[in-house]
Amino acid sequence: MNSSANVLLFGIARDLTGQSSVLVPLAPDTRVSDLLTTIHKQYPALLGIQSLLVAVNGEYAEADQPLTPQDEIALIPPVSGG
């Protein structure tokens, strides 16, 4: 059975989707890069962002990091604090 992940969106990613979080199907063995592919298919508008990183449980994640439904996942568009 497939589960899904609730992915937090901030800044331009939130504006482009009109949502502060989105549900994304999470097949077993889904990795960060797979998640990005799925999200880009669901929300092609996100392809317009210069770069999109993924944070897992509050830490920047590598593309090959595996994901579980328990993880807190967030999309991190280019930061611009300061």
Next chain:
Amino acid sequence: MIALTSTPIDVASALNYLQSSQAGAVDLFLGVVRDNTQNRPVDRLEYEAYDKMALSEIQKIVDSAHHRWTLLGCVVIHRTGTLLIGEMAVLIGVATAHRADAFDACRYIIDTIKQTVPIWKKEIFTDGEVWVNAHP
């Protein structure tokens, strides 16, 4: 001391926090809202943070600064929400024995915050808006 706040930053209390009898230098960097971006008039900025991760990423930067320099005190406070022209968006403060370390550490902290901390700034112009750094 590390904080995100939706209310104005209190410089006096930050300075007070940095008091140390061993300090020969206290550096404050204040980032404030400018009235234009490349001559396009700015009306206001809106800051948004992934709070939990922003705090932990700032903590990593402060830890790294402590590793590189002998800091007697360090304060980082970043605003969130709507900021008008002239308002303070960020305060970095460090206390050290000598001024060179204070200047260097202060600059390192603000420069690194701009690169890694999940905080986003939207510039609201009189005729549109843009998330800074987000567009190709």
